[in-house]
Amino acid sequence: xxxxxxxxxxxxxxxxxxxxxxxxxxxxxxxxxxxxxxxxxxxxxxxxxxxxxxxxxxxxxxxxxxxxxxxxxxxxxxxxxxxxxxxxxxxxxxxxxxxxxxxxxxxxxxxxxxxxxxxxxxxxxxxxxxxxxxxxxxxxxxxxxxxxxxxxxxxxxxxxxxxxxxxxxxxxxxxxxxxxxxxxxxxxxxxxxxxxxxxxxxxxxxxxxxxxxxxxxxxxxxxxxxxxxxxxxxxxxxxxxxxxxxxxxxxxxxxxxxxxxxxxxxxxxxxxxxxxxxxxxxxxxxxxxxxxxxxxxxxxxxxxxxxxxxxxxxxxxxxxxxxxxxxxxxxxxxxxxxxxxxxxxxxxxxxxxxxxxxxxxxxxxxxxxxxxxxxxxxxxxxxxxxxxxxxxxxxxxxxxxxxxxxxxxxxxxxxxxxxxxxxxxxxxxxxxxxxxxxxxxxxxxxxxxxxxxxxxxxxxxxxxxxxxxxxxxxxxxxxxxxxxxxxxxxxxxxxxxxxxxxxxxxxxxxxxxxxxxxxxxxxxxxxxxxxxxxxxxxxxxxxxxxxxxxxxxxxxxxxxxxxxxxxxxxxxxxxxxxxxxxxxxxxxxxxxxxxxxxxxxxxxxxxxxxxxxxxxxxxxxxxxxxxxxxxxxxxxxxxxxxxxxxxxxxxxxxxxxxxxxxxxxxxxxxxxxxxxxxxxxxxxxxxxxxxxxxxxxxxxxxxxxxxxxxxxxxxxxxxxxxxxxxxxxxxxxxxxxxxxxxxxxxxxxxxxxxxxxxxxxxxxxxxxxxxxxxx
DNA sequence: GATGCAGATATTTTT
DNA sequence: TATCTGCATC
Numbered sequence: 001x002x003x004x005x006x007x008x009x010x011x012x013x014x015x016x017x018x019x020x021x022x023x024x025x026x027x028x029x030x031x032x033x034x035x036x037x038x039x040x041x042x043x044x045x046x047x048x049x050x051x052x053x054x055x056x057x058x059x060x061x062x063x064x065x066x067x068x069x070x071x072x073x074x075x076x077x078x079x080x081x082x083x084x085x086x087x088x089x090x091x092x093x094x095x096x097x098x099x100x101x102x103x104x105x106x107x108x109x110x111x112x113x114x115x116x117x118x119x120x121x122x123x124x125x126x127x128x129x130x131x132x133x134x135x136x137x138x139x140x141x142x143x144x145x146x147x148x149x150x151x152x153x154x155x156x157x158x159x160x161x162x163x164x165x166x167x168x169x170x171x172x173x174x175x176x177x178x179x180x181x182x183x184x185x186x187x188x189x190x191x192x193x194x195x196x197x198x199x200x201x202x203x204x205x206x207x208x209x210x211x212x213x214x215x216x217x218x219x220x221x222x223x224x225x226x227x228x229x230x231x232x233x234x235x236x237x238x239x240x241x242x243x244x245x246x247x248x249x250x251x252x253x254x255x256x257x258x259x260x261x262x263x264x265x266x267x268x269x270x271x272x273x274x275x276x277x278x279x280x281x282x283x284x285x286x287x288x289x290x291x292x293x294x295x296x297x298x299x300x301x302x303x304x305x306x307x308x309x310x311x312x313x314x315x316x317x318x319x320x321x322x323x324x325x326x327x328x329x330x331x332x333x334x335x336x337x338x339x340x341x342x343x344x345x346x347x348x349x350x351x352x353x354x355x356x357x358x359x360x361x362x363x364x365x366x367x368x369x370x371x372x373x374x375x376x377x378x379x380x381x382x383x384x385x386x387x388x389x390x391x392x393x394x395x396x397x398x399x400x401x402x403x404x405x406x407x408x409x410x411x412x413x414x415x416x417x418x419x420x421x422x423x424x425x426x427x428x429x430x431x432x433x434x435x436x437x438x439x440x441x442x443x444x445x446x447x448x449x450x451x452x453x454x455x456x457x458x459x460x461x462x463x464x465x466x467x468x469x470x471x472x473x474x475x476x477x478x479x480x481x482x483x484x485x486x487x488x489x490x491x492x493x494x495x496x497x498x499x500x501x502x503x504x505x506x507x508x509x510x511x512x513x514x515x516x517x518x519x520x521x522x523x524x525x526x527x528x529x530x531x532x533x534x535x536x537x538x539x540x541x542x543x544x545x546x547x548x549x550x551x552x553x554x555x556x557x558x559x560x561x562x563x564x565x566x567x568x569x570x571x572x573x574x575x576x577x578x579x580x581x582x583x584x585x586x587x588x589x590x591x592x593x594x595x596x597x598x599x600x601x602x603x604x605x606x607x608x609x610x611x612x613x614x615x616x617x618x619x620x621x622x623x624x625x626x627x628x629x630x631x632x633x634x635x636x637x638x639x640x641x642x643x644x645x646x647x648x649x650x651x652x653x654x655x656x657x658x659x660x661x662x663x664x665x666x667x668x669x670x671x672x673x674x675x676x677x678x679x680x681x682x683x684x685x686x687x688x689x690x691x692x693x694x695x696x697x698x699x700x701x702x703x704x705x706x707x708x709x710x711x712x713x714x715x716x717x718x719x720x721x722x723x724x725x726x727x728x729x730x731x732x733x734x735x736x737x738x739x740x741x742x743x744x745x746x747x748x749x750x751x752x753x754x755x756x757x758x759x760x761x762x763x764x765x766x767x768x769x770x771x772x773x774x775x
Numbered sequence: 776g777a778t779g780c781a782g783a784t785a786t787t788t789t790t
Numbered sequence: 791t792a793t794c795t796g797c798a799t800c
Binding site for chain 1: 776784785786787788789790
């Protein structure tokens with residue numbers, strides 16, 4: 001059966017094309033087609049997993065263009081990731097059969113935000129060539145502010161302040177909007193002042209951080225209605241992808257652009273999303289934005305896409321039942337169009353994570369022997385530490401794999417250093433860039449010298465480079481340093497001159513050579529030096545794709561991803577559930593379905609029920625990535641931070657319908673207890689410690705959560721006086737104990753609630769005292 | 776200015 | 791357990 005029948009007899013489709021619709025509408029089902037053709041007025045498309053969301057979005061844009069409702073430059077289309085933006089561009093090109101050069105406003109929130117901000121930079125206190133700071137620069141800046149305020153960085157870490165500020169910016173709050181209650185607790189009431197200072201400092205540096213790209217945009221629009229009006233007139237049609245991931249700032253930004261001033265005419269805004277796939281609450285996304293759309297835009301049309309073209313009915317049924325346990329959702333019922341029941345979902349209980357990796361490896365090899373491609377298989381983990389075990393196993397097996405996500409190219413030290421050189425040339429007031437490279441490679445400029453530079457700069461309220469220029473004319477520095485600085489200044493000026501005459505990538509190469517930066521790594525004998533040199537070459541190479549330095553710097557600030565390797569190789573993908581959103585595979589492995597890991601304890605502790613529901617959506621995303629096979633596993637024992645812990649099966653397992661699940665127990669555990677079918681829940685062990693663990697997994701976890709909360713750390717005036725670690729270890733060295741999974745053993749050492757035990761069968765392990773009992 | 780040690784710290788991640 | 795960070799020391 002073909003996935004999408006070309007003509008659906010069901011129901012008449014109203015269309016201005018009458019009987020002969022353009023080819024790009026072929027193959028759309030009735031709802032998809034309606035979503036494409038309902039161009040006027042607000043529209044919410046609730047698109048379940050695998051229902052052809054991207055197709056609708058791109059066809060819709062193609063349709064608007066083809067029917068000449070608007071030109072490309074009059075359409076605002078925003079996505080969250082560069083990858084999504086790129087994909088959309090490619091697919092629109094296919095629909096319209098031409099290049100999409102005419103769509104300047106298709107991009108991520110941040111790139112479009114930056115674009116608008118650059119055009120009107122002066123109005124928010126910046127220059128058009130402002131630098132976009134990343135997290136690393138942000139932290140360094142905050143550290144400077146903290147030390148200026150004499151705040152102990154140990155007690156009030158810069159990272160913490162950064163994430164707090166991030167939260168404010170995500171919520172669209174300028175320093176003046178932040179309440180004392182929100183900011184007051186940090187550094188004894190200095191939170192708000194720090195935020196104010198930070199923003200002021202950014203303006204001096206002619207810089208903006210990621211949050212500002214939207215936040216300052218909002219301010220720009222609010223303070224300059226005539227500018228907002230320009231954009232309002234320009235954007236005849238607006239489209240937003242993954243609307244469930246939008247945060248408050250993005251929402252406000254959009255609403256300013258979308259809501260008409262007179263309040264009469266309706267804007268043509270179309271948002272597409274799936275409340276069930278909202279998994280970024282922890283970084284400020286507000287599911288509420290999508291749940292509230294109809295209120296924000298009265299008269300909005302809502303279209304649900306519920307026909308799933310991806311997964312078998314068993315997979316879909318499992319996913320639907322699971323997600324039905326969530327309370328806050330708009331409610332969709334996915335129906336399969338694949339027409340096959342397919343394999344049941346496999347749930348396998350294994351002894352530990354090592355066996356889990358072995359098991360998965362074996363299955364992959366087996367599927368491979370059946371003729372499946374590794375490219376069609378993926379392992380989706382909850383936390384990245386789970387990846388290592390799989391990698392190790394696959395290396396032993398000689399199984400090709402690729403890890404998606406992980407440390408990014410542009411975050412590497414050598415790349416950031418190289419960029420700092422370019423930044424200081426492009427933007428001489430970028431003090432953060434200068435600080436980064438002033439003594440890299442070593443130029444004999446120590447703390448004392450740099451302190452003089454800083455003091456001079458602060459006293460005169462000028463950038464560091466300007467301070468250096470002044471200083472070399474005085475006697476304040478030692479002759480050696482003075483000549484070093486002179487030489488440095490000469491170089492920067494020289495490079496700045498050349499910037500106008502030679503291509504930027506050649507300039508970059510010369511800068512790295514002449515500054516001694518390349519030589520520094522060439523002389524470095526450490527193992528990773530050659531790799532770093534290779535990365536620098538790669539950097540220069542990638543610069544050639546851009547017209548000028550400014551364009552390149554913008555790209556790397558905003559586009560932190562890089563084409564992830566050669567897809568031509570056949571390889572299993574390993575990635576987190578988060579990075580799997582939007583992808584699909586024939587076979588999906590979902591390891592680590594254990595309480596505490598998935599759902600993650602921290603999500604429960606920090607966000608309670610909302611956290612649990614988000615974890616459940618993550619599970620939903622995981623299952624719905626699978627086209628044909630979904631194989632879940634759980635380990636009975638897992639080592640977390642070096643401590644062995646027995647694991648309880650995830651409550652999500654209990655939420656899968658029995659009919660579509662097949663449970664296997666590898667039973668390879670030595671001296672262990674086997675998991676079996678007929679207990680309180682399908683996945684729980686019958687417990688030897690009857691009193692504590694006899695309830696289903698979720699009840700247990702809730703109890704754990706409660707008991708975890710009650711004692712709490714003891715604080716006086718905000719100072720942590722004592723961290724409760726529960727009842728102190730009630731065990732003595734030499735005592736004989738019984739562990740749920742490892743059996744009998746003797747305590748060899750105690751440390752708080754951690755015990756070192758020499759088990760008779762399992763050997764020496766470290767475990768938490770709550771998992772043993774006197775034997 | 777390099778080196779080494781003690782101590783903290785340990786989800787998810789894009790822009 | 792492993793990694794990173796800051797600080798102290800030579």
